[in-house]
Amino acid sequence: MDLSPPAVGQAVAEVFDGVDAVPRVERLDRGFSWVTLAVDDVIVRVAPQGGSLDPYDPEVEAANLRRVEGVVPAPAVLAVQPDADNPIGRPFGVHTRMPGGVLRLDDVTEQRSKYIAAAAQALGKLHDLTAPMTVAEAFDAELSHTEAVYRRAAPNRHPEFEAALDWLRSHRPDCDDPAVWCHGDFRFANLSWIGPGELGGILDWERAWPGDPMCDVAFTRRFSGWCSIEDSTDYGRPLDQERLEYAARFERVRSFTASMRAIRAWLDGRSHDPRLLTIGRRGEEAMQTELAWAAD
Known part of the structure; x- marks a missing residue:
């Protein structure tokens, strides 16, 4: 898995024309599941090699998000890359970033x-x-x-x-x-x-x-x-x-x-x-x- 800004920027640009070639990348996750990145103004959810929710499929989460669109406030799906053959090296989804933040x-x-x-x-x-x-x-x-x-x-x-x-x-x-x-x-x-x-x-x-x-x-x-x-x-x-x-x-x-x-x-x-x-x-x-x- 390559999470460097150039690799992330190239991978996302292949499916979504909305980030810089070398974007600002911030890792947000602190858990044991998806790798969650803030990439410019969008969220990129990268499937890990293995974890507590195997198997990881960004298309499944995308389907869930599309189902609840307009029902409750949730991220909108911008793009999905279901294959690992990309510069990041893992499947991923691109979502909108929700306003506010997670609190302690x-x-x-x-x-x-x-x-x-x-x-x-x-x-x-x-x-x-x-x-x-x-x-x-x-x-x-x-x-x-x-x-x-x-x-x-x-x-x-x-x-x-x-x-x-x-x-x-x-x-x-x-x-x-x-x-x-x-x-x-x-x-x-x-x-x-x-x-x-x-x-x-x-x-x-x-x-x-x-x-x-x-x-x-x-x-x-x-x-x-x-x-x-x-x-x-x-x-x-x-x-x-x-x-x-x-x-x-x-x-x-x-x-x-x-x-x-x-x-x-x-x-x-x-x-x-x-x-x-x-x-x-x-x-x-x-x-x-x-x-x-x-x-x-």
């Missing part, structure tokens, strides 16, 4: 309620976008996908994970409500803010899927800390407690595939980032205790 916890000690309300309202608007299947069908499809990822990525067998999948299948809500488009990673770190309660954009759409809206709500409670949706006041939709309890377990199971893919990328030599190995090991250790409910 210390940045929002005041007027916190405004941020929480705006986040809940945005998620409620997203969940107005229905998908052509029922909630039950969406769960079945995603559970099959999750098992396929496990079979491909897990370095070892995990009986507790397999038991959890069986439990989720046998307890799956028999809900014929229309599925909605879920973000799949809706947390404060993936929101860009212009000011208190002024949402600039929702970022990182690679995990979006058609599913149960309660899954996004449960995800905020598990992974978004204080910025979680606790009632329907600002969210604007009824909360089903039984489905929320199921969704919380579903999201926890699904999250473990990230640690599996991280350690697989390390073991296969596609990434040499030691943080991926750490993520993988911690995930394997956590499964033994956090999925104990599957044996009840």
Whole structure:
């Protein structure tokens, strides 16, 4: 992967005529997934060789972004390069840059309620976008996908994970409500803010899927800390407690595939980032205790 300004400028210019030949390039990502670059006035999302969300496909994220255009504030797709045969050496997507910026916890000690309300309202608007299947069908499809990822990525067998999948299948809500488009990673770190309660954009759409809206709500409670949706006041939709309890377990199971893919990328030599190995090991250790409910 060549992230030098000349290589990035040439690669982007081949698919999008909107950057300098030798552009200003700033790396924005601090996580374990896409390589995110600010290139002049646009965002370039580069697929890594390996990581916690393998396989990486910029066309998938582009399709998700196009689907929510005009529904919620999100980046617009400017171009997609699905092949690695380019000066960067990896597939990438070019998106608009969202106004505002991602904030830290210390940045929002005041007027916190405004941020929480705006986040809940945005998620409620997203969940107005229905998908052509029922909630039950969406769960079945995603559970099959999750098992396929496990079979491909897990370095070892995990009986507790397999038991959890069986439990989720046998307890799956028999809900014929229309599925909605879920973000799949809706947390404060993936929101860009212009000011208190002024949402600039929702970022990182690679995990979006058609599913149960309660899954996004449960995800905020598990992974978004204080910025979680606790009632329907600002969210604007009824909360089903039984489905929320199921969704919380579903999201926890699904999250473990990230640690599996991280350690697989390390073991296969596609990434040499030691943080991926750490993520993988911690995930394997956590499964033994956090999925104990599957044996009840």
